[in-house]
Amino acid sequence: MPDEGFEIVESDGSDAVELARREQPDLVFLDWRLPGVRGEDVLRELKSAGSTPPVIVLTAEQAPRERWTALELGADLFLTKPFSPLELIEAVERLLGPEPE
Secondary structure, three states: OHHHOOOOOOOOOOOHHHHHHHHOOOOEEEEOOOOOOOHHHHHHHHHHOOOOOOEEEEEOOOOHHHHHHHHHOOOOEEEEOOOOHHHHHHHHHHHHOOOOO
């Protein structure tokens, strides 16, 4: 997505909450099945930390229960893999608005 003008900061999940506090991103993409830490736990901690940016959960998980859990914990969108780059950009624009031209 570099062509879209986004700056991306990555985390393995173990330090995601601290990184989000430090960097104060406009948006968080959260993989629901992170190695070593569950996306559910990261989302819960992000939301309990107070003011947080919108969160888009990305997952291959198809179970409706997982979608419900993510949205109940405060995720703004839940995208199931595979998705197209266009779908991802549309999701970002839905939450943040289109980039000014």
